[in-house]
Amino acid sequence: MTLEPATPQVAAQSPAPRPLGLRVALPMAVLAGLALLVALPPYGLWWLAPAGVALFAAAVHRRRLRSGFWIGSLAGLVLFVPLLVWTSFSAGWLPWMLLSFAQAAFMGLMGLAFAWVSPLVDRRRWAWPIVAGLLWVAMEAGRSRAPFGGFPWGRLAFSQDDAPALRLAAYGGAPLVTFAVAAAGGALVALAWRAWRPTPRVRRPLAPVLGFALAAAALIAGPLLAPITQPGGETATIAIVQGNVPRLGLDFNAQRRAVLDNHVTGTEKLAAEVAAGRQKQPDLVVWPENSSDIDPIRNPDAAAVISRAADLIKAPILVGTVLRTDKPGDIENAGILWNPVTGPDLDQKYVKQHPVPFAEYMPLRPVARLVTDKVDLVRNMLAGDHPGILRAGPVTVGDVICFEVAYDGIVRDTVTSGAQVFAVQTNNATFNEAEARQQLAMVRLRAVEHGREALMASTVGVSGFVGTDGRVHDASGFNVAAVMVRDMRLGATTTLATRLGRWPETAMVALAVVALAGALPLRRRRRTTNDDAEAR
Structure with missing residues (x-):
């Protein structure tokens, strides 16, 4: 009897399947x-x-x-x-x-x-x-x-x-x-x-x-x-002022006073509408990031026009501004509450915690300077050290500045610290509408994530309000001046996502x-x- 070679074992060990x-x-x-x-x-x-x-x-x-x-x-x-x-x-x-x-x-x-x-x-x-x-x-x-x-x-x-x-x-x-x-x-x-x-x-x-x-x-x-999550029954009337800029692009930095005046003018027009009974009296007015690139704490003219707007609207204004420091070249990107009559409340100030590297500050500056001296064109924006909790009368606002809305922890910290609504202050004047809409999508997710109604206030758009279901209300166009007023429901409960972190x-x-x-x-x-x- 002839024995045949045992080949089935080889066949059983087939090579690995191939990729596409x-x-x-x-x-x-x-x-x-x-x-x-x-x-x-x-x-x-x-x-x-x-x-x-x-x-x-x-x-x-x-x-x-x-x-x-x-x-x-x-x-x-x-x-x-x-x-x-x-x-x-x-x-x-x-x-x-x-x-x-x-x-x-x-x-x-x-x-x-x-x-x-x-x-x-x-x-x-x-x-x-x-x-x-x-x-x-x-x-x-x-x-x-x-x-x-x-x-x-x-x-x-x-x-x-x-x-x-x-x-x-x-x-x-x-x-x-x-x-x-x-x-x-x-x-x-x-x-x-x-x-x-x-x-x-x-x-x-x-x-x-x-x-x-x-x-x-x-x-x-x-x-x-x-x-x-459904928000609580209490409401606060909040206004967004989108002042717009004379020209989009890098010229924004050369238009500081014009941009500030646009937001003052928009607020004054809203005050006239309120006085005539055609618009509700807001509890808070929100201006966007860089709405006053002139430091109003150090510049009396800027302070005077903001104070005039706050007095006319008879409500505090959350002003997005750039604050200078005692050290030349160091700045802070901040939101500060500006009250009628009394002016700026320095205890109600939020400084952006997450400046953008290579745009708002230069990492490894001494090393980068060995490559090009143009690194010194980037100013040194100092980072804040606490969540953006601003108490404006009947509403406690969780302030988030620009790209910070993309970071989970920064937004959540405002809720765990007591925010009843979100305010995302942003400046899209140096970008385009696509970037603004990408940012608004993040605001929509955050509103659902934490069960808090939210708003996005931009210099040029897109600005608007967002419900806890993620729907956008009263959205503005892009590269236009606009004023929106809405009753925002104040958050009362926390979501599972907020608790789990x-x-x-x-x-x-x-x-x-x-x-x-x-x-x-x-x-x-x-x-x-x-x-x-x-x-x-």
Whole structure:
């Protein structure tokens, strides 16, 4: 009797499945970046965000780590270069490119991470949505903090201002919204990978396909069932004055007095409307960031015109101003409460806690000066050291200045310190309408997240009020003068997201690390299998 060689063992140890070819993966990465871009304002196609995640995950799946990084970076460049084009209007093309490439590098690292966990999701297909959500949250957590305090612009959560997922912000903040969107994308890619049949002879069970489809639908539409916090019954009448500027662009810095006069004029017109009975008497008037770039504490003329406006409107004005310090070159970006008759209340002042690096201050200035002396054109903006809690008669305002609205902790600190409403003071005169609408989307998320009505006051727009359901009321146009008055309901309860703080994000980042660690033995096993197969 002749014995045949035992070959089935070799066949059982089949090599690792291959990734998609580069001819397919590279266009998918480009499409992923485009889908993520148009999901964000001003385009607002929020439903493309899960599709962008799915395309991204499929493009880097099963790739070598180096390829995963470069393909992920490609998707990041397609997203961030057009998304951040407004940064070039005031700073030029070089900072725009450096910022875009830095943000794209985080997408590259996430592509590497997706490639790393490929054996895990190949072995446990049900883990696709969970792993995708965790890795995306971890990536956003990293780029929201580093380098130099991070830059959270373009988070998945900020694309969901009109989506059902926005309601999840009340339960776990922006990280939970991002997780839901990315998990929906993970379910979509798992669905596509499961449904795809490389050969017509292979029959696969239908239940997993239906399961992933239902999971995606639940993650996208299910949040509609989540209740949102309703504010208290008490109200305060608040006015926004959007004074506008003579010209958009860098000329803003040469128009300081004109900009101040525009906001004074807008307030005086509102006072005339109130006196004639055509408008309600406000309890508070909010001017935007840089509405008085002339320091009114040190400049008597600026102080006089602001005091005249406050006296006429018979209400305190929250003035966005730049304060000089005793040290030449050092400034503070501040919101200060200016009362009728008595003038500025220096105890009710908020100084921006998170100045923008390379724009409002220069990190590593001595080192940067070795490269170019132009670094000294950037003034040194000092950071504040406490939350923006301003008590203006019947309402306690949580003041947040410009880009700070993108940072979870800064906004939450105002609520835990007693804010009844949010006021986001911003200056969009050196950017464009797209940047303003991206910022308004963040205000909408914050209102839902913390159960507080909010307003955004801009020099040029877009200004408006936001309810705790995320809806915008009385929004202004862009590059126009406008005055809006509304009764804002004062927050009375705190949401689960406010109470939990950063714990949901911390837990998800920790679980992402667990997933990365869990893929290690599977990668070793796959490498050993491939080596054995090649040896035979």
